[in-house]
Amino acid sequence: MRRTLIPIFLLALGLYGCSGGTEAASGVATQSSTPAPTNSEATESQVASVLAEYESNWRETIDSAADCRYIWSFGGDDVTGDLEAMTCYLNEQTLVMNAQTVVRDWEDMDVPSSMDTIVRETSQVLTEIGAVDLASVCGDQEAPIESDECDAELGSLNMLYSTLESKLDAWGPYL
Numbered sequence: 001m002r003r004t005l006i007p008i009f010l011l012a013l014g015l016y017g018c019s020g021g022t023e024a025a026s027g028v029a030t031q032s033s034t035p036a037p038t039n040s041e042a043t044e045s046q047v048a049s050v051l052a053e054y055e056s057n058w059r060e061t062i063d064s065a066a067d068c069r070y071i072w073s074f075g076g077d078d079v080t081g082d083l084e085a086m087t088c089y090l091n092e093q094t095l096v097m098n099a100q101t102v103v104r105d106w107e108d109m110d111v112p113s114s115m116d117t118i119v120r121e122t123s124q125v126l127t128e129i130g131a132v133d134l135a136s137v138c139g140d141q142e143a144p145i146e147s148d149e150c151d152a153e154l155g156s157l158n159m160l161y162s163t164l165e166s167k168l169d170a171w172g173p174y175l
Contacts, residue, residue, distance in 0.1 A: 042109040047119065048174035050105045054098045055168055055175060061091040062161045068092070069154065072143050086142040092157065093134050100130035115174075122167045129160050 068088030071081060103126050111119050137153045138144035144154065 040110050041112055044112060044115060044174055047106065047109060047111055047115050048171065050102055050109075051122070051168075051171055052175050054095075054102065055171070057091070058095055058098070058164065059168065061095050062165050064088060065092070065158055065161055069158075082142065089134075089138075089143050092154075096129055096132050096134060096157075099126040103127055103130060118167075118170055118174075122164075122171070125160055125163045125167055129157065129164065132157055132160075 065088075068085070068091075071085045071088060103123050106119055106123060132153055134144070134153060134157075138147075138150035144150050
């Protein structure tokens, strides 16, 4: 008899543990979880995190843009120079694509009113950067082709980089 009581006792104890214990000692039911907030507005941290993911790489690309233009114009002297040129061009193409991603992600968020201006202004420059189609204008090889159209696109990017850099600086308190 003792052998049958132990499994029954353990089963009863397990079932009691699974019940969640929603009754207080007084016998009155209590709520065991807090309700989800009804407001779907993103937090400032959530909004900033969309940009923070790319910020350091963008600054690196912006900082090296002039050197990259030099490498593309005058070429590398060896394999290392060719690799640098390819890396530069890939970084610029990546920045263009990531700019589109950030704008899309912010459009999907309910941005807090305290951040409306900074998000709108940053989105404007990112939209302009995202509109640059380097692959079709400058080619999709290791370095951009030498053409007036490509030079104009790269020049536009340089101007936009200057604006983007000041917008990134404005995000300082959030990042």
